[in-house]
Amino acid sequence: MEIRKVNTAVIGGGASGLTAAAECSRIFGKGSTLIIEKQQKTGRKLLATGNGRCNITNSGISEEHYHGDSSLIHSVISHFPVEAMKEHMRSLGILLREESEGRIYPYSNQASTVLDAMRSECSRRGVEELCNFYINSIKREKGKFVITSQEKTVYAENVIFATGSQASPSLGADDSGYRLIRGLGAEEVPFFPALSPIYTKQTYKNLKGVRAKGQVTLLADGTRIRTTSGEIQFTDYGLSGICVFEISRDINEFLMLGTVSGRKISDIKVSVDVMQEYSFQEICDYLDYCKEVFCEDKADMLFSGAVNKKLSQTLALCCGLSGKHCRSLTRQDIKKLAGSAKNFMFTPIRYDAYKTAQVSAGGIGSDFVDPDTLMAKRVKNLYVCGELLDVDGDCGGFNLHFAVGSALLAAGSIGFRVL
Numbered sequence: 518m519e520i521r522k523v524n525t526a527v528i529g530g531g532a533s534g535l536t537a538a539a540e541c542s543r544i545f546g547k548g549s550t551l552i553i554e555k556q557q558k559t560g561r562k563l564l565a566t567g568n569g570r571c572n573i574t575n576s577g578i579s580e581e582h583y584h585g586d587s588s589l590i591h592s593v594i595s596h597f598p599v600e601a602m603k604e605h606m607r608s609l610g611i612l613l614r615e616e617s618e619g620r621i622y623p624y625s626n627q628a629s630t631v632l633d634a635m636r637s638e639c640s641r642r643g644v645e646e647l648c649n650f651y652i653n654s655i656k657r658e659k660g661k662f663v664i665t666s667q668e669k670t671v672y673a674e675n676v677i678f679a680t681g682s683q684a685s686p687s688l689g690a691d692d693s694g695y696r697l698i699r700g701l702g703a704e705e706v707p708f709f710p711a712l713s714p715i716y717t718k719q720t721y722k723n724l725k726g727v728r729a730k731g732q733v734t735l736l737a738d739g740t741r742i743r744t745t746s747g748e749i750q751f752t753d754y755g756l757s758g759i760c761v762f763e764i765s766r767d768i769n770e771f772l773m774l775g776t777v778s779g780r781k782i783s784d785i786k787v788s789v790d791v792m793q794e795y796s797f798q799e800i801c802d803y804l805d806y807c808k809e810v811f812c813e814d815k816a817d818m819l820f821s822g823a824v825n826k827k828l829s830q831t832l833a834l835c836c837g838l839s840g841k842h843c844r845s846l847t848r849q850d851i852k853k854l855a856g857s858a859k860n861f862m863f864t865p866i867r868y869d870a871y872k873t874a875q876v877s878a879g880g881i882g883s884d885f886v887d888p889d890t891l892m893a894k895r896v897k898n899l900y901v902c903g904e905l906l907d908v909d910g911d912c913g914g915f916n917l918h919f920a921v922g923s924a925l926l927a928a929g930s931i932g933f934r935v936l
């Protein structure tokens with residue numbers, strides 16, 4: 518059995534683990550820190566971020582873009598505003614470029630360049646990576662952590678948990694991090710997937726692949742909870758697209774726990790507006806006009822000058838008007854059609870577990886860790902950072918920002934306490 522002794526063991530080599538390890542090594546010197554990673558390589562999820570482009574942060578970083586434990590959000594975001602992230606990236610040699618909605622990407626447009634820079638920083642600072650390391654147990658003995666796998670035992674003064682969440686198991690994510698930290702006394706806030714597509718009762722096979730600019734509104738027991746807009750992607754199982762991802766957190770919470778933001782709810786619906794720039798009356802007027810233009814055609818054609826043809830057909834179908842001649846449409850029919858464009862209704866029925874989710878809501882909260890240091894309140898020298906914490910951000914670079922910011926806070930706290 519090989520034995521290793523280090524100052525700090527970082528468990529998990531994603532965005533937060535690599536950042537925390539480099540920072541610890543900067544503080545304590547070469548050979549002080551190692552990363553324990555269960556996969557063959559570190560940073561696999563990071564490579565997939567932003568469709569391979571890595572949306573690393575956002576110029577609009579603020580607490581409102583985060584959900585979960587408000588003390589943790591406040592502590593990390595106030596310690597680590599967007600300027601600090603820009604400075605940190607500059608220190609790694611990464612130039613940045615801002616795009617729409619404040620989204621910030623590496624100038625190279627490649628996630629792999631960010632990962633390479635994080636890895637180089639680790640190796641320059643003398644961080645050792647132990648990959649393919651499956652932790653069998655982690656215990657505290659005589660004030661030290663003892664981490665064992667089949668072949669190795671690591672003794673560490675400090676441990677930083679940076680094991681991420683279960684979102685996207687195809688990238689190697691699982692719940693092993695939660696299981697290990699539970700063994701050290703942590704209790705997590707119930708978790709559920711967030712930033713995911715939604716499965717709906719109403720499915721329209723012919724809409725598969727259709728994309729439309731529009732607005733989605735989440736209704737809980739008939740009351741509007743949240744409205745987002747952007748590109749909506751219709752799929753054969755339901756709805757996808759960034760604006761749908763942004764309401765999925767509430768939907769998944771409801772489907773899993775029967776609540777939205779902790780409030781008991783009995784019914785949830787999604788209303789899609791595919792003509793958000795037009796009022797109901799303007800659409801009625803437009804359809805009245807089209808009724809004359811397309812008088813020889815079927816109602817399925819009526820919207821085809823405004824929206825995707827397949828969507829036009831589906832809206833007519835939903836109103837029970839498919840096949841009816843435009844010339845015979847009544848005033849009531851026109852109103853029904855205009856209503857369906859403004860309120861194309863969907864009922865979420867299930868979530869796709871973590872398979873398609875980008876992040877997980879829930880996790881380790883401020884009951885377990887001190888928000889100012891991210892150290893466990895009852896287990897000295899145990900720290901938590903990244904997505905394992907009970908914080909999830911909106912789409913747009915907020916999650917990686919939190920991962921890096923919380924890692925620097927945890928590593929800095931060790932340095933502050935020890936030095």
Ligand SMILES: Cc1cc2nc3c(=O)[nH]c(=O)nc-3n(C[C@H](O)[C@H](O)[C@H](O)COP(=O)(O)OP(=O)(O)OC[C@H]3O[C@@H](n4cnc5c(N)ncnc54)[C@H](O)[C@@H]3O)c2cc1C
Pocket residue numbers: 528529530531532533534553554555556559560561562563565566567568571572573574650651652679680681682684685688689690691693694697874875876902903904905913914915916917918920
């Ligand atoms: C497809 C996709 C696209 C995304 N795009 C963006 C984006 O553009 N912008 C953005 O801000 N966010 C994005 N996210 C979210 C973002 O990737 C995560 O929030 C972020 O990676 C979390 O970092 P982390 O270090 O906490 O966890 P991770 O990056 O998940 O890293 C955790 C690491 O710990 C390892 N590990 C887990 N358990 C153990 C164990 N028991 N022993 C040893 N090692 C373990 C894992 O293998 C992994 O390497 C995206 C997510 C996905 C899935």
